[in-house]
Amino acid sequence: MYKRILLAYDGTREGMIALREGALLAKRCGAHVFLLSILPESAGLMMGENTTSMLADQQLKTYKALLARGVEALTQLGMEPVAKLVVGEPALQIGAFAREVHADLVVLGQRKKSFLHRWWAGATGAYVTDHVKCSVLVGRNAISDEAFEAALHAGGQRHEDNVPAEKITKS
Numbered sequence: 001m002y003k004r005i006l007l008a009y010d011g012t013r014e015g016m017i018a019l020r021e022g023a024l025l026a027k028r029c030g031a032h033v034f035l036l037s038i039l040p041e042s043a044g045l046m047m048g049e050n051t052t053s054m055l056a057d058q059q060l061k062t063y064k065a066l067l068a069r070g071v072e073a074l075t076q077l078g079m080e081p082v083a084k085l086v087v088g089e090p091a092l093q094i095g096a097f098a099r100e101v102h103a104d105l106v107v108l109g110q111r112k113k114s115f116l117h118r119w120w121a122g123a124t125g126a127y128v129t130d131h132v133k134c135s136v137l138v139g140r141n142a143i144s145d146e147a148f149e150a151a152l153h154a155g156g157q158r159h160e161d162n163v164p165a166e167k168i169t170k171s
Contacts, residue, residue: 003031005026005106006094007033007036008109010109027077031105034083039060040090084097092131094131095130098134106135
């Protein structure tokens, strides 16, 4: 069904849930996997583009390491992900990369935000669905380490293997 799946990964617990769910789906579909990590623009980062900023350098190193961990996890699953690190507004960057790789599915996590945060978010609160022309899956199916390993080796996942998100450990 899906042949080109984009996994938006930010290293959070929600991002790990989406990475696992997307990885299992990609494995089942035999899909090509694309991994995107986005370093949000910030005043410190923008300053770093014009001057030597230790903060900007550290942020970049952190996100490169995050992306490398995601690639490593997918590689251990027998996948050959195409990975990219970009700087910018997440919804716009996910949309641009989805078009670039001709993704037919985008998988991402979601952190719940308060009403006030959403109201004040402005452009940064843009919806990914406004920027992509393919299906979007919000990964919420928390999978334990043990169930994830078993599902990878068995080629499937049983419903009873789902566990509360707080039981998920980061890789």
